Amino acid sequence: MSSPILQMKDIEKHFGPVIALAGVSVDVHQGECHCLLGDNGAGKSTFIKTMSGVHKATKGEILFEGKPMNFQRPRDAISAGIATVYQDLAMIPLMSVSRNFFMGNEPIRNIGPLKFFDHKRANEITMSEMSKMGINLRGPDQAVGTLSGGERQTVAIARAVYFGAKVLILDEPTSALGVRQTSNVLATINMVRKLGVAVVFITHNVRHAMAVGDRFTVLNRGKTFGTASRGDVSPEELQDMMAGGQELATLEGSLGGTV
Amino acid sequence: MVTSNPSPAPVADERIKERSSLRKALVRPELGGMCGTVLVFTFFLLTAFDSGMFTSQGVLNWTLVSAQFAIIAVGACLLMISGEFDLSMGSMIGFAGMMIAIFGVTLGWPIWFAIIVTFILCIGIGALNGYIVIKTGLPSFIVTLALLFILRGFTIFLPQTLERKTIIGGIRDVAEGDWLASLFGGKVLTGVFQWLGDAGVISTFERGVKAGQPVVDGVPMLVVWAIGLIIFGHILLTKTRFGNWIFAAGGDAQAARYVGVPVSRVKILMFMFTAFCATVFATCQVMEFGSAGADRGVLKEFEAIISVVIGGALLTGGYGSVLGAALGALIFGVVQQGLFFAGVESSLFRVFLGIILLLAVVLNTYIRRMITGER
Numbered sequence: 001m002s003s004p005i006l007q008m009k010d011i012e013k014h015f016g017p018v019i020a021l022a023g024v025s026v027d028v029h030q031g032e033c034h035c036l037l038g039d040n041g042a043g044k045s046t047f048i049k050t051m052s053g054v055h056k057a058t059k060g061e062i063l064f065e066g067k068p069m070n071f072q073r074p075r076d077a078i079s080a081g082i083a084t085v086y087q088d089l090a091m092i093p094l095m096s097v098s099r100n101f102f103m104g105n106e107p108i109r110n111i112g113p114l115k116f117f118d119h120k121r122a123n124e125i126t127m128s129e130m131s132k133m134g135i136n137l138r139g140p141d142q143a144v145g146t147l148s149g150g151e152r153q154t155v156a157i158a159r160a161v162y163f164g165a166k167v168l169i170l171d172e173p174t175s176a177l178g179v180r181q182t183s184n185v186l187a188t189i190n191m192v193r194k195l196g197v198a199v200v201f202i203t204h205n206v207r208h209a210m211a212v213g214d215r216f217t218v219l220n221r222g223k224t225f226g227t228a229s230r231g232d233v234s235p236e237e238l239q240d241m242m243a244g245g246q247e248l249a250t251l252e253g254s255l256g257g258t259v
Numbered sequence: 260m261v262t263s264n265p266s267p268a269p270v271a272d273e274r275i276k277e278r279s280s281l282r283k284a285l286v287r288p289e290l291g292g293m294c295g296t297v298l299v300f301t302f303f304l305l306t307a308f309d310s311g312m313f314t315s316q317g318v319l320n321w322t323l324v325s326a327q328f329a330i331i332a333v334g335a336c337l338l339m340i341s342g343e344f345d346l347s348m349g350s351m352i353g354f355a356g357m358m359i360a361i362f363g364v365t366l367g368w369p370i371w372f373a374i375i376v377t378f379i380l381c382i383g384i385g386a387l388n389g390y391i392v393i394k395t396g397l398p399s400f401i402v403t404l405a406l407l408f409i410l411r412g413f414t415i416f417l418p419q420t421l422e423r424k425t426i427i428g429g430i431r432d433v434a435e436g437d438w439l440a441s442l443f444g445g446k447v448l449t450g451v452f453q454w455l456g457d458a459g460v461i462s463t464f465e466r467g468v469k470a471g472q473p474v475v476d477g478v479p480m481l482v483v484w485a486i487g488l489i490i491f492g493h494i495l496l497t498k499t500r501f502g503n504w505i506f507a508a509g510g511d512a513q514a515a516r517y518v519g520v521p522v523s524r525v526k527i528l529m530f531m532f533t534a535f536c537a538t539v540f541a542t543c544q545v546m547e548f549g550s551a552g553a554d555r556g557v558l559k560e561f562e563a564i565i566s567v568v569i570g571g572a573l574l575t576g577g578y579g580s581v582l583g584a585a586l587g588a589l590i591f592g593v594v595q596q597g598l599f600f601a602g603v604e605s606s607l608f609r610v611f612l613g614i615i616l617l618l619a620v621v622l623n624t625y626i627r628r629m630i631t632g633e634r
Binding site for chain 1: 511515630
């Protein structure tokens, strides 16, 4: 395998007296889907926020394409090529798909000295990118509020990829979705991975992770037990690591299978 | 970038109903305002046609009132779409007018200089409004409510201290022939109106010193400012990158920040633009009356917000239209003046206004849900 595009080495993050991350190391390769698993409070959110420039690590090193990075704000990570799609903050429902797609990156058409939003170009690109992702819009001016949760995630993913994301961080993209929408989003992740984008997929659902993941890293109480490749680990083992012990095993027995 | 794969031809989705182009053309934020305009004009054409409301003078009368509402509505509209309010607009109108009078009359500065300094001062106060809202994270409702009292207090205190009165007159004398003052107080197209009067299209004075002159001798600069601001606001909002940022800042500030929209800058600039609109209003008013009074602009902030809401904007931001706000201002002006022409007891104006506001908001909510899929 090629050298990793993004390396997080011994990342520690303290919030006052609270140690949210106690030395987490993860590396991500091009074209792989790296699943970051963990229960609530395991430190998943803190970790990806460090990766995407929202938080600054207390200790540790971030290497992007082999070079050490020091992200001060989300904008720095975005311009380096690390895009994050947040679960419920991906899109603005009142605005059209096309306006959302180009939010912050609007194409410009010059008329004399004046700069205008090139709606025609924006609309064309939006329609073609959406149909690549398998979403048929009524029109580019359709409001995002009329899309389903899965479609919104897909629009956000398509947007990040279109604007040149090399690493795509997805923060629990499936946790609020139904079965069908979840499979659509997982299919989108699969498609994006094949385009050579490194995907970091955060979830607490082992089955969703197993469906598309190449490698798996489990976080528990701010620590990691290391990374396992696909085929080396069973869903049950992942589940146990997430729960951090055996207490879930007995519960699982009575519930009959993977939670 | 995903540009290598050829994009598959869009396939018709069996889950999407075909919609008529008429429906597409009609279902837009301004629809409520358009319906209201038609309704209001029909009403007054039927009930007040003979009252003089639709003579050239009558038209000028309600056009002027509507234009006043429109000037402040454009500012309030863009600010509301960006997710904030400015309750200090009315006080700002009184304050700006008073500052022009104090600078120009009491201190005797050239009026153009007084106007420019007032604009800078007021836009600065607008920026301060925005800065406090952004830095503290407090609702703009509260912050600008504080400014409402502070500015009104100064507007009463300053002339009382300096001139021992609350109305400063004599502005028309000092503004005579001033290049900048004529941008706010003059009239344009006077030749066209003289020609229309001569041609008999609009009525002319029959006796007196003005005999032969048309009763309406030009388009007041107030109306020109209103139209100019409406066009500017509409283009800014719908046709530019900055317009997209205005929608984004009001729709979801955090989501907008995550994709790199400078939300704080957008909001502060909109506060400044609102202050600019209020100052334009004040300057036109001062030039028209020739005086500045400490009670000018009272309740104007609500009239602006009402126009904007009638025009289809969402109170919580992220959605709305400048054209809609302009129609809202027109409806407001026509109703206010029309009831006067129709001879309706003036206290009933408020009843009428309340009913229109309620109807407009119900209709607009319904339209907005159709467009945005809110539930």
